[in-house]
Amino acid sequence: MTNLLFAALRRVLLFMVTVWCILTIMFALFKLLPGDPTAIFVDNNMSMEMIVHQKQLWGLNDPWWLQYLHYIGNMAVFRFGDSFFQNQPVSEILLEKVENTCAMIVPALVVSVVAGTILGALAGWKRGSRFEQATVTSSLVLHSAPSFFVGILVLMVFSYQLRWLPPGGMVSLGGPEHFWAVITSSDYLQHLILPGLVLVSREITGPILLVRSSMLEIKGSDFIDILRAKGLTEPRILTHAIRNALLPLVTYIAVMTGLLLQGQVLLEIIFAWPGIGRELVTALGDLDYPVAQGALYVMALVILLLNLMADMLYGLIDPRSR
Amino acid sequence: MAIQLQALQGLRVISRYPSGTAGVVLVAVFTVIAVVGPLIAPHGPFEVVYRPDHSVLRLSPPTWRALFGTTNQGMDVFSQLLWGTRVALLVGLLSAIGGVILGTIVGLVAGYFGGWIDEILMRLTDVAFGIPFLPFAMVVISITHPSLGLVILLVVFFLWRTTARVIRAQVLSLRTRPFVWAARAAGAGHLRILLHHIMPNVLPLSFLYAAIGVQAGVMLEAALSFLGYGDPNAMSWGTMLNAAFQAGAMRTAWWWVLPPGVALSLFVVAIFMITRAYEELLNPRLRVL
């Protein structure tokens, strides 16, 4: 038991070191980022005094090592400061945006994983069948089309032409204001369909292929033969098989979520979804350092956390890795 | 020498699978277009097509003068598609090769030597994994300026981490095999063992990830271009889609939108088919009959 604890602790420690490395890289990146955020004031012909004062306020005049220490300290306690231009604390802005992004990703993820697992398991179980062929080929084709392309196409067809579905946004005009009110409305579900569809079509391939190959491995292993010799029915054997096939899926989900989180920019722009990807693009364009830094940090943190959890989970489940 | 032989053998085996063959053929077609395309293209990628009366042939559906029609500025879509193939392959190939070379070296060294070298290299990989690609790429491109070389470098940075992990796992399992410590007992140095014994065995995996890398590279370049962070002087498929999108022409100018979109998808599917055929080669249980 202590071995397990020790391993977990070690993992957590390494996690923190990794986070610190990433923070340092990001800090360096932003320091190198040329571009004075007060430049926008020059165009609006604001006073020199104002520009100097603003730089002071934003801590841009401190020596770099002081800025670094402040930065690390603040990031560690999630004190992101105020946005340069939006007059609001960054954490407030980010929280809202992350919620919105999750509102798009999580349902898509759940559907992809569940449907993908079932389809993949069946495909693996029914080795050599037409079903397997069809599933594998179609999921590959779906995965290959660039998601922004697919997004625009479905928008064009289902929204602008057929008018079946709304053209974007999270809820309709005048809809509920607060996050939970939004999530529990059917209006939101309607708005989720198109972007969700695009996401699922892209992400379902992973689970399908993964579970299928897992399934194939297990099917051919002794483990199943033993169960069959013991006289278990097919469906029960199948359930056993699935449970074992799920192992690599666990790690995959962690990685997949991380990838999803940072890849949403395109879909958020096309579907006018007020998420964190779009926020980052805007912040980078405006040189709104606090928001951009905060957003990057949050994304990196989530990815690392998920990887950490996957690692720990894997360590727990898989006896071989002990 | 052994490497080339392996590759050729691999190719021959893949072609035994129908989907794999289709993939190889498609990729070959794309390669030919990449090389020959710009030479046979009727126009340059930014060249404006004029009618005989000197007016601009703007947003024209496919005609004899412009096989795939023209853009909102009168540029020939067909020519752009041909030029774009070269960019796609260039980016795909270079970034995949770079990513795989880097990843393989890291994986080999980490897996073989173990100990603190392994620790450090794996921590580095962890850090690399933690950085979200698209946002990071956008920030870096903002730092300098958009260029194809930069995009390739960024994709290499993104690709090496997966390859490194996978190769390392492979090396770890190989390291304990009898032939390795037999070689060591016979007095072979580390480098020799690495190059002669271990590397040939991880190469197939590297090749697989190289193929995956090509497809990832092309898609990532398209995504970056679509966001407006691509190289504006390189007409890639992503740039074409971005131009159509920014011009608000995506819903009506199907001739402008479908070719690059379909080209992207086809290319990725082709690579996919190759990699899957190859995967099944490495792992017979995966074969679809």
Place this chain on the structure above:
Amino acid sequence: MTQPGNRHRPLARRTLLQLAASAVGGASLPAHAADDVFPVANPKYNALYQRTGTYYTHDPQWVSWTKARLTWPQAGDKVPELSLVIPTVQTNWLDAWRKFAADAGKIGLKYNIQQVSEARWLEVIGVHNHGDIEVHSAILRPERVDPAEWLTSRAYGLDRRNYGEWANQQYDALIEAQVAESDPAKRLKLVQDAQRILADDLYITQFGWGPGVIEAYNSAAWDGVVQTRGFGIGSFNALHTFLRARPKTERRKMIVGIHSLLETTSIIAAGNNMRAIGRMIYDRLAYMDENLKIIPWAAESWTRVDDRTWDIKLRPGMTFHDGKPVTIDDLQFTFDFLLKYERGNFWTANQFLQKTEVTDAANGILRATFKQPYGQFESYFLQLNVILPRHIWENIMQEQGVGTDPMRVRIDKPIGSGPFKFGRYRKDAELQLIADKTHFSKPSVDEVWAVVTPSIDGLLGRLQGGDIDLIESSDTHLTPSQAKQLADTAGITIVRTPDLNWLHGVPRPSNLPWRDYEFRRAWHHSIDRDFLVQVVWEGAGKLPGANTFLVAGNPWNNPDLPPVPPYDLGKARDILKTAGYSWADDGRLVYPPPTDANFRKRVQQVCKDGYTWGGLEMLG
């Protein structure tokens, strides 16, 4: 119009001297080391080069660039690569420059075009490290109809935003005069004379007048849209449509598609987005009608007492959105507040204001006194200034604990006296503006909803599908091909409004090779403006009539200006040849030899014959 100088470094003896000197009235100081390195023809221009923070002579990048370009070329020296920086978002500019670059290659010039993000571009041009050519497009705002916005800031010798560092003393004298001239007729004459010099001396280069203001709206649901010259029908900056549109169906709320929404809700910290929408919520003192004629708004009338004093009469009967009446105290408070704290948006409007006082409270009259004779009272000062509700802003900074920095004040629900009230707001998604029917402008629309659609593709799609009525046009116009897409849809009408737009560039006359007037002249002939208009703008624009910012249609335009040199590569070559230039074997242009006396004379003179240069001098 000097900027208040400001040093970054800790106070040094020299700075104290300087402060003392400026208190006494700007006596000149002992020459700084950098003065010797970069001599100027007229010492008055040192204010720009020596005393603007860490810029120019204190910026090593600027110094090394400028030094190289102020060094006499040796025999056989080629004209260097000409560099320019373009923001990536401006794909149109790049498309035009590709053609310009190809053409320039034919006369031996090589361009180095760099694309960077918009913020980076602003920074680079702000410190004059952009290279040879600075490109800019017109973004019209009500206060920018006033000629000073462009004539002064972009071409006046002492202005930071004069990116090419042109210093024509005759021009500058005219600019200084027109700032102080409060008689509109006299000011017009000064402005027109200034335009003549600008065009004559070949400083600014108009590439095209356009792109045209093309918009589309839902004519099945709305009638009575108002076309404001230069702005169109759907801009929050020219909100007449929102006041006067008449619904044709039961729906009395107008839905407007917009790229992004509200970087902030505080008018003090406002960027472009909030400043535009802010006009719906906060009243400014004066406004303009659809023909750009200045009309009273929150100020019912104003009278000039003398050339630096004006009386403003507040319109009676106005109320804030929370029901409280607007009084002269609110106006007085606003000026006090802005003068005391504001160094941002409202600073430019009020930088010459000395004081305000209520002279007749019963009739709502406030007297504004300026530090010097001021000519932009109604076209700039009144256009920009708002009325803040005193009962909200009086203590807000203490309440929120932001010290003396109004930029940090958080306003969750702006309260103004404007024609529309701030309603429901979901950040980055939508904003509801509810008409205040008691407002003196009597808005006929009940509500205006702004819906965020980040892509033009989305905007077009939603318009076509009837999800929005209008596309907000402070920064988005349609191209002819986009309009064509919509024209076939029933219920959508395309509207084209006369525009005041332009795309211009300035070279760098303070540097070689631009110092040579003949080189500038030849360069003008190498630019295919027709390509920009016909191909890039798809025909929605026209060739510039002259090299002026105040285009035909702008009330300040001078119709009698020398025409723009036509596109003629042969002519360009001839001019260069006659001027002493030659071409190397690789085709690149080569400077005239050091023995060419005419060349030396032209380079030292910079300006055309008859004008006097005041800026940087050649080194050695």
